[in-house]
Amino acid sequence: MRIDVSASGAVILDKVVSCDGFISDCPIRVQTHVHKDHMSGFNSSIGVQHIIMSNPTRDLLINEFNAVLPNRSNFVGIPLNQSISHDNFQVRLLNNGHMLGSVQVEVISTDGLRCGYSGDFTWPLEEVIEVEELVLDSTYGSPDSVRKFSQEEANNRFVELVIERLNFGPILILAHRGTLQRAISYLDDAINEPIIASSRLFSEWQVYQKHGYGLPDILDESTQNAKLILSKGKYIRLFGTGDPRPTDTGNATSIKLSAYMSRFDNPVVEYSEKAFCIALSDHADYNETLAYVHATQARRILTDNSRGKHAVELALALKRELGVDAQPSENKYTREWGK
Secondary structure (H helix, E strand, O other), rough: OEEEEEEOOEEEEEOOOOOOOOOOOEEEEEOOOHHHHOOOOOOHHHHOOEEEEEEHHHHHHHOOOOOOOOOOOEEEEEEOOOOOOEOEEEEEEEOOOOOOEEEEEEEEEEEEEEEEEEOOOEEEEEEEEOOEEEEEEOOOOOOOOOOOOHHHHHHHHHHHHHHHHHHHEEEEEOOOHHHHHHOOOOOOOOOOOEEEEEEHHHHHHHHHHHOOOOOOOOOEEEOOHHHHHHHHHOOEEEEEEOOOOOOOOOOEEEEEEEOOOOOOOEEEEEEOOEEEEEEEEOOOHHHHHHHHHHOOOOOOEEEEOOOOOOOOHHHHHHHHHOEEEEEEEOHHHHOOOOO
16 A cells, blocks of 8 residues: 555655655645644644645634744645645645535545545535545444434534523533534524633634634623623633633533534433533544445555544454455554654
8 A cells, every 4th residue: 555644643645745744754744624633743844844735724723823824835725626736746635524624635646546535524525535545534433333313413402402501591612623613603593692702712713704604703701791791691601622621610501512422322411400412523423434435436445543443443344344455554653753
């Protein structure tokens, strides 16, 4: 295979492109999205590699690291489904539905080989890379990881719970970036209460709105209006990636939004009458992962063993169910810089 995954989690496509990790010998890094488990070696890449990503991902990273990124010539956003050329090989990015700006990666080499990386992906997708060799996310690679509820049902349960609990007081919503914004978009026409967030999250919210993400307006918690609302009345307060978690919830209801499925038969876990967890997963489950692989037409597959826990199970399943050559990544360590 001409694909690999390094010990640091960098996905290597034909020795010319590294995805979500630093490899000194690869001239290009693709940043598939901004979640922290995909940001390994980013500062090292800035000094050595040409970094490409979707335009929304570029704006999210500039929002987070504004002082160093906007004027760098090696930090480039490109339109989706548009190929760029470098030394006679081509790179193309396609949406994978995981969060704003997240992408699949396709590399066409000088001899015509097509290889790619799924990134973290949801299903179904409008467009799928078509490759011969594929590095595949294995988050839900176990045959036991099958939803017994639809994602639409989970979304509706979230909206219903928010509307119900607002009758009893404020609501605190905690989630990782991407999951939080997607969930709040479902509330846009369902509630009238103010939504309050940190200054950091407020600026990130503006990036989502810039790129056409349907979100309600929120209030910056540092403003006088927000402080007055927080002192009394009903409201929804958001806590995202990087925000300190609340320690005293008072009479508020706490709703944690998980990007993972804690239970496969029910999207809602009730810890108490004031504490809930809802699975708003943005990962494909096991059956959806098989459907994605079938759509890519890949015949040689490396299941990513650096982030998911089911790479071995998934590789065996792909051989059994789809008859493809599949194996888990070995993630070997070396003493070389950027390996």
